[in-house]
Amino acid sequence: MAKKKKKLKIIPLGGMGEIGKNITVFEYDEDMFVVDCGVAFPEDDMLGIDLVIPDVTYITKNYEKVRGIVVTHGHEDHIGALPYILKDLKVPVYGTRLTLGLLEQKLEEHGISKNVDLRVVKPSDVINLGCFKVEFIRSTHSIADSVALAIHTPVGTVVHTGDFKIDYTPIEGQPMDLARLAELGNKGVLLLMSDSTNVERPGYTMSERTVGETFEEIFMNARKRIIIATFASNVHRIQQVVNAAIKFNRKIAICGRSMINVAKVAMNLGYLNMPEGMLIDIDQISKYPDERLVIITTGSQGEPMSALARMASGDHKKVDIVPGDLVIISASPIPGNEKTISKVVNDLFRKGAEVIYESLADIHVSGHASQEELKLIYSLIKPKFFIPVHGEFRHLKRHANLVNELGMPSENIFIMDIGKVIELTEDSARINGSVTAGKVLVDGLGVGDVGNIVLRDRKHLSQDGLIVIVITIEGDTGNVVAGPDIISRGFVYVRESEDLIEEIKEITRQALQKCENKRKNDWSTKKSIIRDALRDYLYEKTKRRPMILPIIMEV
Amino acid sequence: MAKKKKKLKIIPLGGMGEIGKNITVFEYDEDMFVVDCGVAFPEDDMLGIDLVIPDVTYITKNYEKVRGIVVTHGHEDHIGALPYILKDLKVPVYGTRLTLGLLEQKLEEHGISKNVDLRVVKPSDVINLGCFKVEFIRSTHSIADSVALAIHTPVGTVVHTGDFKIDYTPIEGQPMDLARLAELGNKGVLLLMSDSTNVERPGYTMSERTVGETFEEIFMNARKRIIIATFASNVHRIQQVVNAAIKFNRKIAICGRSMINVAKVAMNLGYLNMPEGMLIDIDQISKYPDERLVIITTGSQGEPMSALARMASGDHKKVDIVPGDLVIISASPIPGNEKTISKVVNDLFRKGAEVIYESLADIHVSGHASQEELKLIYSLIKPKFFIPVHGEFRHLKRHANLVNELGMPSENIFIMDIGKVIELTEDSARINGSVTAGKVLVDGLGVGDVGNIVLRDRKHLSQDGLIVIVITIEGDTGNVVAGPDIISRGFVYVRESEDLIEEIKEITRQALQKCENKRKNDWSTKKSIIRDALRDYLYEKTKRRPMILPIIMEV
Missing domain, CATH: 3.10.20.580 (Ubiquitin-like (UB roll))
Structure with a gap:
């Protein structure tokens, strides 16, 4: 009897058919490693739930096989569940400097940073994880220091894009390493796993740098305080605010816990640069004239407890909105947040502030690739098989259609679901079986102790x-x-x-x-x-x- | 002592600084009448609440002064609260034929249609309400038979646009009566009250007719069933589906209670026309081949109990989605509904349907005027004073800015709030005092019996x-x-x-x-x-x- 041929198994435990909690297992024979481990926001019917993390039963059950965890960038939906998972799983975590810097801060908050083996890598580094060689490839995204992965396996190379856009003029560092991707493509890639988030957008996503140009125009005409809300993790965006502030001679104050935390890490690691004496404490703002001040704050999604929402409602201890203040919301609404953002905008207008928000100016660009960028990556890689990743079913489906139009036969495209196992050899791929996967709900200190019956009761109680x-x-x-x-x-x-x-x-x-x-x-x-x-x-x-x-x- | 000069009072009891529950009181001396009386959707923190209606204490307290209620069109946010209000208030209601047809159906559901005095008017009609003469002016909007109002008062003429867009090629009937508005403008208008809903959109809103052109293209290429979801009240949209179905030889079936109700009224009154034998019962669809069928359905907002959502989740009794079905969601998401719509789209894709939704094709146009249309109306009317109506604070504020840029002095522009009273004479306007106004919550059979403590408890229970x-x-x-x-x-x-x-x-x-x-x-x-x-x-x-x-x- 011929020995059964070994196969590469790829198992997404999150991030397929859903937004967030991205996590994928790669397995071959006795070796296994994990790419990313993020959180998702609770859905509307998950009343009282703080966070959703992936069910990693399959990983903990195979503890002795796990050679490490690789993280592609420092966003919550890629690293946020690690503090929960690493309590039980003592394996090294590999990532770039900023990514691990942000992770370390998180681990400290959970009191487990001492016990975790964090290993910093640079783009172009290759690490060995059992039979796998994982190569880090410079990428561009709405957070600095993001990478794509080339995973060299016994049956061929898998390219995983992580979250990405193709930004030819990034704020710091170099553009995405398209040359290496092309080289891999020429050598032959077995499978491409590519970010589907923005597959519904035609054309190209604009460069982060265009936002800086808009900031300069706005700063040039501003006569009073400028308050800018954006995602704390978007270090490049914050750098551009700093650059405009330098040019127009304004001091910077920072508001909101996560913004302060990220800025600290990014400054320590050299990802956020500002001249000595430029950053002032929020308690000092009254000592400077309005036209010399920029306040960078959290709350770009209108989150009710955020610094910006509290300023808007008059509940902020340090910042009172006054007529003439110029507030810039440098972000797009995450679906579901439209109403909370709208409330904050209304409140700011009522207080006499001028508010610049979505669609009124080029004050935000996405961090994800649009259709033409997705086509470019696909065309460089020319993979044998394709799996669209990171997106709801409609995104995966439309990414599959897009790749199909580029000439990939339908039978070589796999729309996966969490827990489904795809098995690959040098020349075949098929979905075969499934493993435990799902949502674990975090509520206060409880992880997984709130289930369907509790949620059903909360729903019932909330209605009547x-x-x-x-x-x-x-x-x-x-x-x-x-x-x-x-x-x-x-x-x-x-x-x-x-x-x-x-x-x-x-x-x-x-x-x-x-x-x-x-x-x-x-x-x-x-x-x-x-x-x-x-x-x-x-x-x-x-x-x-x-x-x-x-x-x-x-x- | 000189006799105190009588003043025109205008009091919005809803629709100012909020979306929905539009209602405005006009009062002069011993006469009063009401324009519109709509519902609003409950906000996210109003757990378990079905509907929000305006607090009309001020109107019921002045019962003997109320000469009538005038309704501008048949949308829920303009007529939806009348069944609640008319239980206590026996006054005539004036509106166009379709508007009152839709209202009558509502009153029947509440069992009070017999007791209400509905009086049908036509565009260009003028009615007397005490000292007021109210003139109905043909308008265009996302529902047939909508009107603007010229309210001739002892101190001058007030033009109230109602909800409108300027559609030069409406589906039925004639365009907005711009000539009459210009004539009024030339004679002199004291005050313009104008729809602010789309003030954030530059340019012009496209004609409803453009959607019909897209439908024709889609129908031409479709080989299987077509399922179209849209707002039940958008009779013109439904007529365009019918027109495309006629052209491409398909039968029509209708799904969803409100869609069936509106279609019945619209067909009876001649606002929706289709050839004999074209409309088939939903129970009969299996008797026709897929390529001969169009199903028109409710659920364009992804409402969980709607016909489309039930089809998508496999819970609909009459319609099973099968691979090859083409589903068109001919609507934009109302803010807050993005996630429910997304869920329906994902479910439809999972069942193998092709889905055409927002931004993928010109399958929807708004019913509200964009910036250039708002400027046109303002320029025709040339009012002495201006009140932006229908919108959240940010919309009102931006509409005020827009009119200010057109040359209206800031002191002649009034951003109102519900309950605030504006007093006008021939040459003056000022906000003076306020009356009771607010939200009345409808929960099941209870109207107003759920207040803040009950809601606070529901919120608390829902969280933990x-x-x-x-x-x-x-x-x-x-x-x-x-x-x-x-x-x-x-x-x-x-x-x-x-x-x-x-x-x-x-x-x-x-x-x-x-x-x-x-x-x-x-x-x-x-x-x-x-x-x-x-x-x-x-x-x-x-x-x-x-x-x-x-x-x-x-x-």
Whole structure:
């Protein structure tokens, strides 16, 4: 019998058919490594949830095989879940300097930075992870120091783009290493895994540098304070604000915890540069005239607790918005945040600020490649097989269509789902089986302790509130000795609904009487009879369905 | 002493500094009338709320002055609150045929159509409402039969645009009556109140007709079923689907309650025309080949219970999406709906449908005027005073800026807020005082019975759930005779948190012991000591803040 041929397995555990929590496992024989490990934002129906992280059961079950974790850049959706995962998984983490600098800060917040083996790499470095050689390739994205990966495996080379755009004029450092990608393409690439985030956008994504030009124009005409909100991690954007401030002789103050944290790391590592004495403490702003000040802040998504939202609503301790302030929101709304941003903009206008936001000027560019860039990368790599990554199903599907139009046969394109396993040899690829994958919900200190039943109850409570009915019954006789007492929250004002409350008591009593023939201590039957009677009555009366909690105490 | 000069009062009770629930009161001496009376969607923090309607206390308090209600068009945000208001307010309602046709259907659903005096008007009609003459002016918008108003008052003429765009090639009927607006402008207009919805968009809004051209192209190339989702009220859009279906020999089936309702009214009144035998019942679709079918459906906003969302998730009773189906979402996302639409698009793609949605083709145009159209109307009317209407604060502010750039002095422009009163004479205008105004929340059958405390409780419950602690105490002795029993919902799984539950019981017992020195029947002190102790413990342990409900029963 011929020995079974070994295959490369690639298993996305997140980031497929969804935005965020990007993580992919590469496995061959006894070796395994992981690319990225990010968080996702909770969906609208995940009430009270702080974060969503990937289910990494498959990785922890194969602990002894895991040779390391490779991270492509420092965004939350690529590194944010590592503090949770690295508590149980003691393996080295490889990434570029800024990426690991940001990760280290995160690990410190979680109190585990001492226990993690962080290994800094540079673009063009190649590391060995078991049978894999992982090559880091300089890339460009909305965060500095991002990389693509060429993963050299026993069955061929896999190129994973990470998140990228093709920026020929990046703010610092060099453009994406297209030459190396072309070289890899010429040598032959088995599989390309490419970022699908912006596949719906025709044309090219503009260079980050264009934003700087807009900033200069705005700064030139500004006569009062300038307040700029952007993503904390967009170090290049912040550098451009700094550059404009230098040119127009303004001091910089920084607001918002994550902005301060990232700026600190980026300055320490040399990714954010400003002249001595330019950065002032936010407490000092009153000492400078308005036309000499720029405040860089978090809150570009209108997050209710962010510095900008608090300034807009008048709740910020250090910054009061006054008429004449110029506020620039240098970001696009992440889908779902349109209304919170709109609220902040309205509040700022009400306070007399001038506000420059989306679509009013070129104050933001995306960090992801548009269609023509995706075509370019594909054409340089000329892979045998293709997997679109990072996106909802529609993005993956449209990326598949785009590559199909470029000549890739449909049967060589694989739209994956999390947990699905694709097996590759030198000349074949097929989806074969699946492993555990999914969402783990983080709520406060709890990781994974909130599941569907808890969420369903929160949803129910959020819609119509609840009614608690308490009755104390004498165990021996079955007689009611106290109650029914009614407590209601989130349903109706009890004080304004005395008749309703009396009715509820009466219906409870009637329901109890109905049960008298039943076994007198069968509390669960009694409770469900009370619950049913009240549910019908309340829906009839109010067309609402509060949660009904009958409690029977026995004395 | 000179007799005090009478003034025209204009009081917006909704639609200012907010999207939706448009309603404005016009008052002069002993006469009053109302323009529009719409609903708004609940905001994100109004958990469980179905609808928001305006607080019309000021109108009901002045019942004897109210000469009538005038409605400009049949959209929900202009007529949707009338069924609630007209229960108490017996005054005639004036509007065009389609507008009142749609309103009548609504009143029937609320069981009050018999009691309401609906009076149909045509464009160019003038009605007398006390000292006011209200003239209806043909307009164009994303619903047929919309009008602007010229309100002739003792102090001058007020032009209210209603919602509008300037469509030179509307689908049916004639373009907006610009000639009459120009004539009014030449005679002199005291005040212009103009739609601000699209003030952020440069240029012109495209004609509705351009969508029909796109439909024809799409229909020409389609080989299977076509499913089109759009707003039920957009009769012109539906007519264009019908026209394309006629041209390419397809039958029409209609899906979704509101779509069926509106189509019925529009067909009865002659606003929607199709050849005999073209409309088929949704139950009959299996009898026709795919390439002979168009299904028009609700759900263009991805509403979870809508027909399209149910088709996408496989829950629709009559329509199964199959590979090859072409789905067109002919609408823009209303801010806040991006994620629900995205979910529907993903689900449709997963089922193998082709989906054409926003930004992929010219399959939707707005119903509201862009900047150049707003300038045109302003320039024709040349009013003495200006009030931007219909929009959030930022829209009103930008509309004010736009008109200011056209030469109107800032002091003649008034950004209003709901409840604020503006008083006008022939040559003056000033904001003077305010009246009751606000939001009334509709939840099930309850109108106004859910307020801030109930909403705050729903919010609290939605985030971290609740814990109920029940103890039965002997009144005479103060001894605990049953409990503490713990019930938790939306907090943690009780079964997986037995230790935590035991801890909660123990802390409750300790808290009770601490109270022993207090008056033994002071339940409220006891409850608050239990609540405080548990709150601190649970936050320390879980970083969550469930609602804590201690209940003490006395026997």
